[in-house]
Amino acid sequence: MAERVVLITGATGNLGRAVAAAFEAEGARLALVGSRSESLDEAFPKRDPRHLKLAADLVDAGAAAGAVAEAERQFGRIDALCALAGGFHMGEPVHDMPPDAWKRMMELNVATVMNVAKAAVPGMIARKSGRIVTVGSMAALKGGAEMSAYASSKSTVMRLTESMAAELRGHGINVNCVLPSTIDTPENRAAMPKADPEKWVRPADLAAVIAFLCSDGARAMHGALVPVVGLV
């Protein structure tokens, strides 16, 4: 991974910080994208020439393109895109769904991936090389009560991944998706105090799978939806 350039969206989040740590340990240069500069400074307080912090609302296609262009300008290229930004919402049946809840899930989970991928792919095509990893969800393999917006948005990410993989494999670009079960995060521990977090997936374990999908070892993988469900 030495000298490779990895752009990570959702870098300030629980998974994003673990993925950044995994690539940092391998010597990669990191374009770290969060929605706000305050959260970026909080997550990555130390000054590091191998870090480029980029604040952008990735729901906005122009802002996403600007972040990708700045990463390419500063680092020369993007070898791997880890499109991790996303969010979760549940709680209403379809017949009671506020239009904003549906729209927000599609924005946070689909538009953020689509906008940054659209901006990063042309450079990868020009170099005939690239890795893209997206994040679906085990919980979106099937619809569930009061989860339609989330499940639909993450299902869309999975289909987008498969379509991009088919479109881009001839260009030397691998596109794959991880499907985590519940990730062991402080937010999930607070929301589910009676659950056993040992049964969840640790961010570092998920990060290791994402790093593998960006490695040479995964060069023959295209359009895989990889379940990552923890140790026990």
Ligand SMILES: NC(=O)c1ccc[n+]([C@@H]2O[C@H](COP(=O)([O-])OP(=O)(O)OC[C@H]3O[C@@H](n4cnc5c(N)ncnc54)[C@H](OP(=O)(O)O)[C@@H]3O)[C@@H](O)[C@H]2O)c1
């Ligand atoms: N947590 C779970 O149990 C679980 C399970 C399955 C799948 N996933 C998926 O795994 C991924 C990471 O989850 P996580 O728990 O690490 O999430 P998280 O801690 O909530 O972090 C979300 C990240 O997305 C960024 N983000 C949100 N809206 C954005 C926007 N409009 N523009 C740019 N960035 C934006 C946030 O940036 P700021 O902090 O700067 O706002 C933050 O870095 C997500 O795609 C999530 O859906 C999570």
